[in-house]
Amino acid sequence: MTWHVDEQSAQRYVARRLDSTSTSSIESHLLACDRCRATVGVAVEDDLLAFVWSEISDALDRPRLGWAERTLRWLGCSDTSSRIVAATSRARLSYVIAVAISVAMALVASWSGGDGAFSAFLMLAPIGPLVATAGAFGRWADPAHAVLSVTPTSTLRIVLIRTAASVVPAIALTALSVPMLLDRGWLSVAWLLPTLALTLGALALSSWVDLEIATMIVVGAWISTPILIRAPRRELLDAFAGQIQFVSIGIAIAGALTMVVRHTTFEYREG
Amino acid sequence: MGSYVNIRGLTKRYGRSQAVAELDLDVGAGVLGLLGPNGAGKTTLMRILATSLAPTAGTVNVLGHDPADAEGRLEIRRKLGYVPQEVGLYENFTVFDFVDYIAILKEHTDRRTRRDEVRRVVEAVDLGDVSSKKIRKLSGGMRRRVALAQSLLGDPALLVLDEPTVGLDPEQRLRFRGLVSQHAERRCVVLSTHMTEDVEALCDRVVVMNLGRITFDGTPVELAALAKDQVWLADVPDPRALVSWRTGEGRHRNVGTAPAAAELITPTVQDGYLLLGGRVPDEAVA
Numbered sequence: 001m002t003w004h005v006d007e008q009s010a011q012r013y014v015a016r017r018l019d020s021t022s023t024s025s026i027e028s029h030l031l032a033c034d035r036c037r038a039t040v041g042v043a044v045e046d047d048l049l050a051f052v053w054s055e056i057s058d059a060l061d062r063p064r065l066g067w068a069e070r071t072l073r074w075l076g077c078s079d080t081s082s083r084i085v086a087a088t089s090r091a092r093l094s095y096v097i098a099v100a101i102s103v104a105m106a107l108v109a110s111w112s113g114g115d116g117a118f119s120a121f122l123m124l125a126p127i128g129p130l131v132a133t134a135g136a137f138g139r140w141a142d143p144a145h146a147v148l149s150v151t152p153t154s155t156l157r158i159v160l161i162r163t164a165a166s167v168v169p170a171i172a173l174t175a176l177s178v179p180m181l182l183d184r185g186w187l188s189v190a191w192l193l194p195t196l197a198l199t200l201g202a203l204a205l206s207s208w209v210d211l212e213i214a215t216m217i218v219v220g221a222w223i224s225t226p227i228l229i230r231a232p233r234r235e236l237l238d239a240f241a242g243q244i245q246f247v248s249i250g251i252a253i254a255g256a257l258t259m260v261v262r263h264t265t266f267e268y269r270e271g
Numbered sequence: 272m273g274s275y276v277n278i279r280g281l282t283k284r285y286g287r288s289q290a291v292a293e294l295d296l297d298v299g300a301g302v303l304g305l306l307g308p309n310g311a312g313k314t315t316l317m318r319i320l321a322t323s324l325a326p327t328a329g330t331v332n333v334l335g336h337d338p339a340d341a342e343g344r345l346e347i348r349r350k351l352g353y354v355p356q357e358v359g360l361y362e363n364f365t366v367f368d369f370v371d372y373i374a375i376l377k378e379h380t381d382r383r384t385r386r387d388e389v390r391r392v393v394e395a396v397d398l399g400d401v402s403s404k405k406i407r408k409l410s411g412g413m414r415r416r417v418a419l420a421q422s423l424l425g426d427p428a429l430l431v432l433d434e435p436t437v438g439l440d441p442e443q444r445l446r447f448r449g450l451v452s453q454h455a456e457r458r459c460v461v462l463s464t465h466m467t468e469d470v471e472a473l474c475d476r477v478v479v480m481n482l483g484r485i486t487f488d489g490t491p492v493e494l495a496a497l498a499k500d501q502v503w504l505a506d507v508p509d510p511r512a513l514v515s516w517r518t519g520e521g522r523h524r525n526v527g528t529a530p531a532a533a534e535l536i537t538p539t540v541q542d543g544y545l546l547l548g549g550r551v552p553d554e555a556v557a
Contacts (some may be wrong), residue, residue: 058386061402063368079382080375087361087372143359144373147421150321151376152348160378264341270325 005029005036010020010043072165072257085165099128099173106177114232118184120242125174125175125191126198126217132166133199134215141212149269156259156266159203159211167199188261190240197248207262231267274299275429276320277458281329283315290315292483294329300454304474305463306489306544312483313463314356317433320461321353334428347429349378356433356463358415362407366398366417369406373421392423395450397443397546410437419447419452423454424530430460436469448473467541471495477540479547486547498538498546502528514545 005013005026012018013026030037065086066072068268072082102124109117135141137159149155171192181188198218205214242265276298283291291312307313316452318324319331322338334350336343360369370389379385393402401409407419415438422430430451436444444466451460451473465468470477471491479487479494487494504522510513512525526542529535 054383054387057390058383061367061371061386061390063371080380083372083375087364144361144369146323146355146357147373148354148376150323150348150351151373152345152378153376175349195352230545250467267341268322268325268344270339 001242003029004033005039007039007043009034010040011041011230014043014045014048024080059148064227068165081161084161087144093263096128096173098131099170102128102174103177106180110180113128113183115237118181118187119233119236119240121177121192122237123223125177126222128174129167129170129195130198130215130219132170132201133163135166136162136183136211138211147265154267156263159206159266163199163203167195171195187237187241193245193248193252194222194240197255199252200252200259204255204258204262205256207265274303275334276461277330277332279330281316281319281331282327283312283319283324284327289483291326294483294485296478296485296488298459298461300455300457300459301475302451302462302473303462304470304477305461305468305480306465306467306477307480308548310482311480313480316480317356317431317463320429321351321355321431322347323353323355329512333403342343349425350428352424352427352430353417354418354422354432354435360406360414360417362405363491364391364406365403366393366409366420367402369417370421370424374424377424379425388424392420392454395423396420397446412440412443414438417444419450423450426458428458430454432460432461432462432467436464436466439444442456444469459549467539467544471504471540479544481548487543488545494547495538495540496543498526498542500535501529501546502538502542503533505534 009018009022010027013023016023018026026036026040030040030251035239067080069082071085072085073079078084105117105121105124109121125233130166137148137155138145148158175189178188202211202215202218208214210215231239272298276296278294278296281291281294281296282289286296292414294312294316305313305316315324317325319338322333322344325339330546331338333347336346338344338347361372364372367389370393371385374385379388379450388532390399390402393399396419398413398416401413406414411494415435419432419435422432432451436447439447448469451462454460454473462469462474474491475549477487477489477491477494478485487497503509503525504518505525506522508517508523509525509527509530511527511530513527515523515525525533528536
């Protein structure tokens with residue numbers, strides 16, 4: 001090689017004070033010349049070098065974001081919140097199956113036009129979001145829950161973020177059934193308030209027992225009540241149009257208040 | 272900080288079953304080993320120290336704070352590293368992703384410093400070469416090291432490690448001991464284990480628990496000394512021994528009341544621990 005980088009050029013190169021042609025020329029030369037790499041290396045400040053290496057490591061180590069996390073960040077969610085949501089995918093299949101069952105029931109109701117299938121749909125519709133709730137936290141849903149529960153980040157915050165992130169899509173998917181049932185008028189969405197009530201009820205109950213158990217109790221109570229009282233289909237539909245909506249509002253409020261009053265039990269379990 | 276943990280009259284009941292009974296314990300800097308059989312109450316005690324579980328009765332003070340108080344609990348958790356007995360990880364995360372996630376939950380909000388810290392702890396447990404590997408592709412020992420890495424985030428004042436060496440090979444266990452020793456020079460480590468070799472190699476102090484109570488509290492040397500003149504070698508298992516097993520040299524190591532003219536040998540921590548398992552000598556309770 002007949003040409004080498006002199007000290008002055010090296011300093012100007014490091015300070016980015018060279019034109020683009022000279023910069024490219026030096027960079028090409030550095031690839032093949034140990035001596036000039038040493039010359040330029042001396043000109044680089046340690047802090048700048050450390051920063052560059054840190055940026056490279058950061059780019060290499062940066063977590064590869066899944067579609068859920070990318071979507072949440074695009075919607076403006078913080079790093080923390082979107083990571084909290086992305087961490088548990090174990091429950092997704094479960095609630096997708098539950099939602100698929102209720103949408104299938106809506107299809108049957110729409111095709112048959114009968115009250116039996118429709119009332120079954122109204123009973124099944126909240127199950128998908130409830131399964132999503134069960135997937136928010138706990139031994140089944142979150143394998144790392146033992147570690148998470150002793151971090152400074154509030155366990156209740158984790159539970160609420162994940163519940164919202166799972167329940168909202170579950171409700172949205174279930175709502176795909178609504179266009180099939182428009183002939184039923186507003187009753188096609190009469191499952192929404194019960195869904196809210198049962199979700200808040202399960203969360204409130206989880207201040208006493210594990211969230212998965214709380215959800216199973218709530219699902220069991222919801223499904224078994226009309227069976228136990230042997231409610232005829234017509235009466236069940238009338239109840240959805242009236243009493244169930246009012247009772248749901250009451251349960252939702254009671255559930256929310258319970259969570260507020262007992263919020264410390266989410267952070268520090270007694271059993 | 273003189274004392275990291277102060278416990279008085281700690282009791283924990285699950286229904287009618289008592290996991291920990293009227294336990295008093297003070298823990299300072301260094302490494303405390305917790306030994307005991309299954310069901311002794313070790314994991315319950317570890318969970319209480321880690322603020323994961325509330326006691327039924329008694330007073331607990333960790334790093335100068337009461338975990339029953341919300342503010343105090345938050346302060347403890349900011350200076351705590353915890354490895355639970357059952358290590359649960361996210362299979363679809365890489366090693367780096369997982370530790371980075373826990374770092375976020377541990378309030379390391381600045382991205383650059385958080386990533387540097389994650390790299391530090393991942394390198395410390397010798398997982399730097401596989402940091403971009405998915406956790407589902409890791410061996411059991413590597414998974415345990417991931418759990419250990421997240422516990423080291425933020426250089427915690429108190430490390431609570433519940434059976435951390437399960438699944439580690441001898442070389443990894445040696446490295447783990449080095450890591451813990453280094454950390455414990457200025458900090459407190461409470462380590463629950465079944466491996467008496469870990470206690471012998473690592474711990475300044477050992478507490479033996481059984482049925483929710485402390486049956487021994489002293490140094491590993493003192494625990495081994497409980498078996499003084501009660502460990503001997505013979506060509507066949509001695510029926511008078513409490514415990515007897517065949518060694519690699521083909522002879523039998525016996526622990527118990529040695530007969531006259533027995534070929535006595537120097538007892539180990541394991542021998543002392545085995546003797547405690549057979550009885551609860553008054554002199555063994557601190």
